[in-house]
Amino acid sequence: MVDAAHPRGPKPRRRLSRGNIMLYGTLIVVAMYYALPLYVMIVTSLKGMPEIRMGNVFSPPVEITFQPWVKAWSEACTGINCDGLSRGFWNSVQILIPSVFLSIIIASINGYALANWRFKGADVFFTILILGAFIPYQVMLYPIVIILREMGLYGSLWGLVLVHTVFGMPILTLLFRNYFSAIPEELFKAARVDGAGFWGIYFRIMLPMSLPIFVVAMILQVTGIWNDFLFGVIYTRPEIYPMTVQLNNIVNSVQGVKEYNVNMAATLLTGLVPLTIYFVSGKLFVRGIAAGAVKG
Amino acid sequence: MKTFSKLLTTAAFLTAGATHATELEVTHWWTSGGEAAAVTEFANAFNATGNTWIDGAIAGSGGTARPIIISRILGGDPMGATQLNHGRQAEELVEAGLMLDLTDIATEGDWANVVNPTSLLDACTLDGKIYCVPVNIHSWQWIWLSNKAYADAGVNTPTNWDEFVAAAPALEAAGKVPLAMGQQPWQSNGAFGVMAIAIGGQDLWNKINVDKDSDAAAGPEMAKVFEAAVTAREMAANSRVQDWNQATNMVITGEAGGQIMGDWAQGEFQIAGQTAGEEYECLPGLGVNEVISTGGDAFYFPKSDDPDITAAQKELAKLMISQEVQVAFNLKKGSLPVRGDIDLSSANDCMKKGLEILAAGNVMLSGDEVLSADTQGQIEDLMVEFWNDPSYSAADAQAAYAAIIADAD
Amino acid sequence: MATSSGTSKRPVRLLRNLNAKIASIPMVATALVIFIGCTAWTILYSFTDSKLLPRLNFVGFEQYDRLWGTRRWLVSIENLAWYGVCSLVLTLVIGFTLAALLDRKVRFENTFRTILLYPFALSFIVTGLVWQWILNPDFGVQQVVRNWGWEGFTFDPLYNPDIVIFGILIAGIWQGSGLIMVIMLAGLRGIDEDIWKAARVDGIPTWKTYVVVIIPMMRPVFVTALVLIASGIVKVYDLVVAQTSGGPGIASEVPAKYVYDKMFASQNLAQGFAASTMMLVSVIIILIPWAYLEFGGKKRG
Secondary structure: OOOOOOOOOOOOOOOOHHHHHHHHHHHHHHHHHHHHHHOOOOOOHHHOHHHHOOOOOOOOOOOOOOHHHHHHHHHHHEEEEEOOOOHHHHHHHHHHHHHHHHHHHHHHHHHHHHOOOOOOOOHHHHHHHHOOOOOOHHHHHHHHHHHHHHHHHHHHHHHHHHHHHHHHHHHHHHHHHHHHHHOHHHHHHHHOOOOOOHHHHHHHHHHHHHHHHHHHHHHHHHHHHHHOOHHHHHHOOOOHHHHHHHHHHHOOOOOOOOOOHHHHHHHHHHHHHHHHHHHHHHHHHHHHHHHHHOOO | HHHHHHHHHHHHHHOOOOOOOOEEEEEEEOOHHHHHHHHHHHHHHHOOOOOEEEEEOOOHHHHHHHHHHHHHHHHOOOOOEEEEEEHHHHHHHHHHHOOOOOOOHHHHHHHHHOOOHHHHHHHHHHEEEEEEEEEOOOOOOOOOOOHHHHHHHHHOOOOHHHHHHHHHHHHOOOOOEEEEOEEOOHHHHHHHHHHHHHHOOOHHHHHHHHOOOOHHHHOOHHHHHHHHHHHHHHHOOOOOOOHHHHHHHHOOOOEEEEOOOOOHHHHHHHHHHOEOOOOOOEEEEOOOOOEEEEEEEEEOOOOOOOOHHHHHHHHHHHHHHHHHHHHHHHHHHOOOOOOOOOOOOOOOOHHHHHHHHHHHOOOEEOHHHOOOOOHHHHHHHHHHHHHHHOOHHHHHHHHHHHHHHHHOO | OHHHHOOOOOOOOOHOOOHHHOHHHHHHHHHHHHHHHHHHHHHHHEEOOOOOOOOOOHHHOOHHHOOOOHHHHHHHHHHHHHHHHHHHHHHHHHHHHHHHHHHOOOOOOOHHHHHHHHHHHHHHHHHHHHHHOOOOOOHHHHHHHHHHHOOOOOOOOHHOOOOOHHHHHHHHHHHHHHHHHHHHHHHHHOOOOHHHHHHHOOOOHHHHHHHHHHHHHHHHHHHHHHHHHHHHHOOOOOHHHHHOOOOOOOOOOOOEEEEHHHHHHOOHHHHHHHHHHHHHHHHHHHHHHHHHHHHHHHOOO
């Protein structure tokens, strides 16, 4: 396959066959269902409050106003500070980058060791890890506070990064383990014959072939960490509170009437970072397939 | 891995050295319009002393804020001061020696004599020492009525609970909701408590809640309260809002006849530009039994090794209870001051009614002061189910209620 | 197995495969300290009467007695069962179907994929809020359909205690199925082109190729998806809080919310720990046999 950046499903035969119409028809209907709430959010965020109270949720705005967006970003109040979401934005970025990076690196190495270098007892730990994914994390709040305190990391950025790494580990490790297991064993054996070791195979063979799964892992982590509220407030100090603290305060503090338009604008603004990453990573995702076709 | 742990230790060092002597972080969950304005009064007064108020507001009341507050204290990195409902909620933190003893400044400021009613200070006291500063009095025993709703329905605005019940059919005929109720458990529980005091009387309430007398809870007097609650449930059947202030808003717009809610509701009327006696009426004790419970908010000060912080904490404690700050804060908050020796001539009619009842000594303990949070939680679970499920009979609910009281600690 | 091929020489046992062991230290530490350690801690304290702060004052099975005598807990369990089964089946089916459709050399794949995935980027708080609106009988879907002339149309899942959990399900699936679709898509992309060619040569119909050949090959992907969905189900909390706060009444309460409310709102840590221990026990009863088969006993081949 020269043109490897393409899907591998069965090839549809003609352009305008009945199957094709069905296919695109289904996709478009489904896409509309998925997009409906987004439409509602955007439309609402552009309406004034009187208009929201009058009309139904689906009607387009009569008078478009950007005031809710301005308010959500720079004016909405949290207690006595009235500087909106802008306050926590950089903090969230500071938390996001090391947390995503570290959790993915560690989980991918774990997954690699589990898939290709199994040692005695590894499966036991892995099973415990998977069961850990099912524990409601609220239960572990206090013990982790105590652990972090003993490590001297409580209240610091690195304490939070560690917490995100730990809680991301079960799913991410599973993800990588399963992906690496599916890579043909001949590749691995050939590399061993060539004298490559643990790290050599990881960096030279596994990494380049794993773009799609790295993208999936990144999607999971970016979203989870960016939208996290509880860990962010419990394990850090107010100086590094993430943006979601403001989002929570905007959405949950009701001043007279609920300002739905500001709530919606605030959500969309908060969602912009993960959304942008999804959009950009879509291309990487496809390119990942090209990289995956090395052996072809 | 090595570099990682190195990074970790460096980060720990950096954060350890980052505290400043006179900066005091204050955690609270006052984020609605009136509440934030009231907190600003505290912050301004504190900043004026040369210290700095670092605001740590967390929206979402006790359920969201409490784990954060407790974690910070357990983690050895506490805030300078924090809001908590006084009463039984903070007992354990005090017993564990995590809170600053304020007895010396309380003696200096003669709190024992200026705080009125004295039960507020009792709630802050453990083994003769004082650990918190009461800042306001909130009482639940109010019903708020919309003059517009009743005018639209062509009936007079009721002056007590019986008239309120009698007027309900007229309101429904006019397409209005007689009783606005939010769906949150604490609202169901609060409204029930108000009815219990108004209809069952104060003695019955004390027997059940203070003495934990489950026979009284299962008795015929209490049965009347549950019957009344069934009537109230029918009147609120068409109220479909969640938050308390959305329900208040129904009264403000005349969509609903009335709402049983604490005195913090008047902040909402104030923001909407309405005046008591004109657009709305307020009846303490549902117009039947005029008492108010004296719950309220208090601030606690976690212990610190840093003498500068301790000094700033004491400074803040003194300020919060000082005459000027009490007046400024409570006018914004819509609550009653904790001192008997100040003049609130600028208070509105409803607040004045409350102050009169307070001066006459018609006060009682609040649920926070007599029941543990756990028991309250169980009653909330029961009440929210009872208010929302029309098939839940008064007798069944009463039996469940008596069982909870029997187990209460 | 790749490592069992390390038959060449036999150094000291502990040193064999040393790099892999070093690389697994974070995993082992997490498993032991966080998951085992914290779970043991939780179980231990569930036998105490801890209120606001953890304390070791043992009261036997009192917390468990009370738990199973509480209506709210029983309702929560029932809701979780309904929500869990529906959510698991629907998310898997929808996720796989959409991935298969997108894998058929669709134009604008990028756009479609982004549309299906974006709900995942939004926080539960607001997902709940938006769906609360759309499902609101007075200005949401019900009203729109009525305006079209169908006056008797009734669709108010969030206000009907009998079906409220399905109202939450609608939002949950909307939010989570995109991610499962992406994972399935990553799995489909890992399938060898030759398989399709062979199937075509043999004249096997497309749908049958998926069911008989592709899905069995994607077993690990399904396992990932299953763990991801199931752990999300057990922990469902924010969505319920945002959409209904457990209402009407207690009709949409879920176990995780019970745990959280008891621990922090009611200040009864031990009761919350007891509830979460029960959650964990049921998860273990379901998962251990399966996990043993999946990750333990058999060798990959």
